[in-house]
Amino acid sequence: MNFFKRRNYTVVSTEEPVKGAKEPETPKEEAPSVPDGLWLQCRSCKQPVYKRELDEYKICPKCGGYFRMTAWERVEILCDKDSFEQLDADMTSKNPMGYPSYDKIIKKAQEKSGLKDAVLSGTCSIGGFPCVLAIMDSHFMMGSMGSVVGEKLTRAVEYATDKRLPVLIFTTSGGARMQEGILSLMQMAKVSAAIRKHSDEGLLYVDVLTDPTTGGVTASFAMLGDIILAEPNALVGFAGQRVIKNTIKQDLPEGFQTAQFQLEHGFVDKIVERQKLRETIALILKLHPTENGVSE
Amino acid sequence: MNKAAMVVKHARKITRPTALEFIEGVLDEFIEFHGDRNYADDKAVVGGVGLLNGRPVTAIGIQKGHTLEENVARNFGTAHPEGYRKALRLMRQAEKFGRPIVTFINTSGAYCGIGAEERGQGEAIARNLFEMFGLRVPIVSILIGEGGSGGALALAVADEVWMLENGMYAILSPEGFASILWRDSSRSEEAAALMRLTADDLIKNQVIDRIVPEAEEGIEVNFSYTTSYIREHLIQAFREKERMPADELLKARYERYRKYGEFEG
Numbered sequence: 001m002n003f004f005k006r007r008n009y010t011v012v013s014t015e016e017p018v019k020g021a022k023e024p025e026t027p028k029e030e031a032p033s034v035p036d037g038l039w040l041q042c043r044s045c046k047q048p049v050y051k052r053e054l055d056e057y058k059i060c061p062k063c064g065g066y067f068r069m070t071a072w073e074r075v076e077i078l079c080d081k082d083s084f085e086q087l088d089a090d091m092t093s094k095n096p097m098g099y100p101s102y103d104k105i106i107k108k109a110q111e112k113s114g115l116k117d118a119v120l121s122g123t124c125s126i127g128g129f130p131c132v133l134a135i136m137d138s139h140f141m142m143g144s145m146g147s148v149v150g151e152k153l154t155r156a157v158e159y160a161t162d163k164r165l166p167v168l169i170f171t172t173s174g175g176a177r178m179q180e181g182i183l184s185l186m187q188m189a190k191v192s193a194a195i196r197k198h199s200d201e202g203l204l205y206v207d208v209l210t211d212p213t214t215g216g217v218t219a220s221f222a223m224l225g226d227i228i229l230a231e232p233n234a235l236v237g238f239a240g241q242r243v244i245k246n247t248i249k250q251d252l253p254e255g256f257q258t259a260q261f262q263l264e265h266g267f268v269d270k271i272v273e274r275q276k277l278r279e280t281i282a283l284i285l286k287l288h289p290t291e292n293g294v295s296e
Numbered sequence: 297m298n299k300a301a302m303v304v305k306h307a308r309k310i311t312r313p314t315a316l317e318f319i320e321g322v323l324d325e326f327i328e329f330h331g332d333r334n335y336a337d338d339k340a341v342v343g344g345v346g347l348l349n350g351r352p353v354t355a356i357g358i359q360k361g362h363t364l365e366e367n368v369a370r371n372f373g374t375a376h377p378e379g380y381r382k383a384l385r386l387m388r389q390a391e392k393f394g395r396p397i398v399t400f401i402n403t404s405g406a407y408c409g410i411g412a413e414e415r416g417q418g419e420a421i422a423r424n425l426f427e428m429f430g431l432r433v434p435i436v437s438i439l440i441g442e443g444g445s446g447g448a449l450a451l452a453v454a455d456e457v458w459m460l461e462n463g464m465y466a467i468l469s470p471e472g473f474a475s476i477l478w479r480d481s482s483r484s485e486e487a488a489a490l491m492r493l494t495a496d497d498l499i500k501n502q503v504i505d506r507i508v509p510e511a512e513e514g515i516e517v518n519f520s521y522t523t524s525y526i527r528e529h530l531i532q533a534f535r536e537k538e539r540m541p542a543d544e545l546l547k548a549r550y551e552r553y554r555k556y557g558e559f560e561g
């Protein structure tokens with residue numbers, strides 16, 4: 001079939017900007033790369049899905065698998081209507097290491113994703129409860145964390161500390177932004193420090209692990225939530241699967257590094273279906289009242 | 297071979313002094329303690345207490361070996377989660393007894409394996425970052441050889457970070473960098489030059505605060521040249537930091553990491 005062939009080709013070519021991610025073997029996101037934008041391929045059942053068949057939760061009508069969501073799509077299903085106000089909307093990356101054509105890579109990712117970098121941050125309310133919200137987006141260089149992601153997250157957390165608000169972060173990341181070198185590594189410490197300060201003030205930090213959450217993000221703020229939620233079947237781990245396979249020279253067990261695996265091993269509080277996230281988070285916010293915790 | 301690639305070679309040399317040799321060279325009457333009190337004793341991580349100029353100090357290191365056999369026993373200096381948790385246990389103990397902490401880092405990165413994932417490698421590293429920002433005693437971290445990725449950072453949240461003249465510190469190995477970004481690990485020398493992983497590069501962008509010199513004839517030949525330098529400056533650094541009220545120390549530690557990042561807007 002002609003369109004199969006075409007889609008496969010497109011998938012490969014649009015992988016280019018994803019190269020910056022730490023884990024190139026991370027399951028590929030085919031969805032946004034279909035040229036006419038009408039057909040998407042489900043990553044779980046591999047079936048083509050007509051785009052209009054997907055509702056706002058982007059769940060496969062054929063197998064129930066999850067399509068990856070953009071940060072703005074998550075705002076839509078999560079925040080009270082019109083409550084989201086963006087922070088640091090215009091922050092963009094520099095080229096600290098002088099990496100060849102990093103500016104072009106960034107520009108291409110910006111065009112592809114409609115974002116300035118791999119995280120959207122702001123304030124909102126959820127079920128009437130105000131919070132600071134940050135959502136990473138895998139459509140921008142596989143959600144890799146460089147200076148902009150680190151700085152926007154840090155500022156968001158610091159803002160929350162200052163205003164005594166809870167923090168909610170949706171993680172998705174292939175890991176550190178290689179093209180920014182050691183500065184990307186330092187972002188892990190920087191964000192963790194901000195979360196520590198927020199925590200010392202007795203404030204709540206909830207994070208939601210979405211597909212995929214790996215590398216430096218897993219080894220920092222993704223694992224620091226007071227409450228850690230995860231979407232079903234999300235890939236969550238520290239090392240990439242190919243790296244592990246190369247190290248140990250054996251196959252990986254079924255279900256390795258899934259959200260369920262993390263739940264089983266004690267690193268996730270609860271797996272929450274996408275349609276239930278809003279009400280679950282609203283309940284968690286309600287259960288952690290602060291002086292600023294209730295609006296309206 | 298370019299300079300950065302030479303440094304990488306030096307940093308990885310099997311003859312290079314190990315963390316335990318540094319600890320024993322810098323501290324007197326060092327006694328090693330074991331275990332994370334939870335799962336195991338990770339032999340890639342060593343730690344204990346010794347005297348620096350007569351004062352107790354907690355020292356922690358990531359340990360490689362000089363032979364294949366030693367390296368196998370030390371898991372080639374790649375720690376499992378229990379190694380980071382052992383380090384954290386010893387650091388908390390240092391805080392309890394008001395002892396400053398020095399870490400000696402020499403690792404290509406945290407271990408990548410099934411057990412490491414099952415026991416939460418990501419969580420273990422994350423927890424150390426989080427906790428080290430709250431430890432109310434001075435911390436100095438010294439990169440003595442390889443400093444790779446989150447596995448090195450997990451012991452390098454400190455008031456001062458020092459690095460040996462022939463040490464390296466990077467987001468990952470030059471081979472990994474080349475294979476991920478260019479799908480060609482044979483371009484590792486080119487990657488090393490680009491990555492700014494040498495002490496000279498890192499002191500410029502303030503990732504490290506001090507370069508620890510190595511004797512011209514080689515660190516293996518004249519090790520005490522380096523250990524006496526560390527000893528002298530460590531005494532001084534701890535003296536300075538201990539004069540600061542703990543809240544101020546923690547604030548300065550926060551600011552040290554807060555500044556990292558290059559962006560517009």
Ligand SMILES: [Zn+2]
Pocket residue numbers: 042043044045046047060061062063064065
């Ligand atoms: Zn499906």
